[in-house]
Amino acid sequence: MQRSRATVAVIGAGPGGIAATQQCKREGLDDVILVERGQPGGLLYHANLLENFPGLRGATGREAVVELGEILMDYGITIMKADVTNISMAKKGFRTVSAHGPEVISKYLVLATGTGPRKLGIPGEICEPEWRDYTGERVAVVGGGDAAYDYALRLNELGAKVIIFRRNEPRALNALVDEVRLEGIEEICHEITDWQRSHDLYTLRYGENTLSCDMVVTAVGREPALPAMDFVYHGCEFPTGATDVENLYAVGSLVLRGYRHATLAWGMGLAAAMDICGKEMGVRKE
Numbered sequence: 001m002q003r004s005r006a007t008v009a010v011i012g013a014g015p016g017g018i019a020a021t022q023q024c025k026r027e028g029l030d031d032v033i034l035v036e037r038g039q040p041g042g043l044l045y046h047a048n049l050l051e052n053f054p055g056l057r058g059a060t061g062r063e064a065v066v067e068l069g070e071i072l073m074d075y076g077i078t079i080m081k082a083d084v085t086n087i088s089m090a091k092k093g094f095r096t097v098s099a100h101g102p103e104v105i106s107k108y109l110v111l112a113t114g115t116g117p118r119k120l121g122i123p124g125e126i127c128e129p130e131w132r133d134y135t136g137e138r139v140a141v142v143g144g145g146d147a148a149y150d151y152a153l154r155l156n157e158l159g160a161k162v163i164i165f166r167r168n169e170p171r172a173l174n175a176l177v178d179e180v181r182l183e184g185i186e187e188i189c190h191e192i193t194d195w196q197r198s199h200d201l202y203t204l205r206y207g208e209n210t211l212s213c214d215m216v217v218t219a220v221g222r223e224p225a226l227p228a229m230d231f232v233y234h235g236c237e238f239p240t241g242a243t244d245v246e247n248l249y250a251v252g253s254l255v256l257r258g259y260r261h262a263t264l265a266w267g268m269g270l271a272a273a274m275d276i277c278g279k280e281m282g283v284r285k286e
C-alpha cells in the first residue's frame with residue numbers, strides 16, 4: 001500500500017478544512033495534506049445566496065466555491081482526492097485510510113467532514129440537487145428549514161414548478177419564507193403519508209390528497225458525517241475544535257449542531273490551525 005506522511009492531515013475541503021489548511025500554510029507549516037472525496041467547497045456549493053459571509057456577500061454558493069478554490073491555488077494547496085474510510089491510531093499520531101487512495105500517517109488530524117443528509121426513505125429522493133435547467137419539471141421539496149426554502153428558490157429560478165411540503169410552520173429565516181411567497185411558490189402544510197413511483201413519476205399522498213411530480217428533493221435535517229474510527233473522542237472545545245484525544249481536532253458543521261454556518265466553520269478551521277502551529281512551532285506571540 002502507498003503511504004504518505006505529513007505533520008497535519010485535514011479531512012474534508014469545505015470551508016472548515018480549507019481554512020485550517022490555508023492557516024497552516026500562512027503560519028509556515030507547509031507539511032499539510034488536505035483530503036477530499038468530492039469537489040472543494042463542501043456544502044456551500046448548494047447555497048442559493050450567501051448573505052452572511054463577509055467579502056462574499058451576495059454571492060451564490062457556486063461563486064463562493066470558486067473563490068475558495070482560488071485560495072487553495074494561491075497557497076499552492078493540492079487536494080488529495082480520496083474517500084476516507086477508516087481512521088486509527090498510529091505509533092505517533094493517526095493513520096487515515098481511504099478507498100483507492102494512499103494511507104496518510106500524520107501527527108495531527110483535523111476532521112472537517114461536515115454533515116450528511118437525513119433521508120426520508122422515498123426511493124430516488126435527492127438531498128443535494130444538481131443545478132441544471134428544470135424547465136417543465138414539477139419538483140416537490142420536503143422540509144421546513146433554511147435548506148428547504150433555499151433549494152426551493154434556486155429550483156424555481158432554474159425553471160421548476162416547485163411545491164414545498166412541510167409538517168409544521170416554516171422554521172426557515174423570515175427573509176427566505178418571504179421570498180418564497182413573493183415568488184408564488186406553493187407550500188403545503190402536511191406530512192407526506194405515502195408515495196409511489198412509476199416510470200420516473202412520483203405520486204405523493206398527503207391525507208386524502210395526491211400530487212404528481214418528477215422529482216422529490218428532501219431537506220429534513222443533517223447528521224455529522226464521521227468516517228469509521230477505531231477510537232472515540234468525547235466533544236471538543238470551541239473555537240479550536242481540540243478534542244480530548246491528543247492532537248485530534250474536529251471543526252465545522254461536523255460539531256456545530258444548531259450553529260451550522262460557513263463563517264463559524266471557517267473560524268473553527270482557522271483556530272484549529274493556529275492551535276496546531278502554536279504547539280508545533282512554539283508558543284504564539286499575541
Ligand SMILES: Cc1cc2nc3c(=O)[nH]c(=O)nc-3n(C[C@H](O)[C@H](O)[C@H](O)COP(=O)(O)OP(=O)(O)OC[C@H]3O[C@@H](n4cnc5c(N)ncnc54)[C@H](O)[C@@H]3O)c2cc1C
Nearest residue numbers: 012014015016037042043044047084114252253260261262
Ligand atoms: C442549501 C444550503 C444553504 C446554505 N446557506 C448558507 C448561508 O447562506 N450562509 C452560511 O454561512 N452557510 C450556509 N449553509 C451552510 C454551509 O454550507 C455549511 O455551514 C458549511 O459548508 C460547513 O462547512 P464545513 O467545512 O464544516 O463542512 P462541509 O461544507 O459540509 O464540507 C465537508 C467536506 O468534507 C468532505 N468529506 C466528508 N466525508 C469525507 C470522507 N470520508 N472522505 C473525504 N472527504 C469527506 C465532503 O465531501 C465535504 O466537501 C448552507 C447550506 C445549505 C445546504
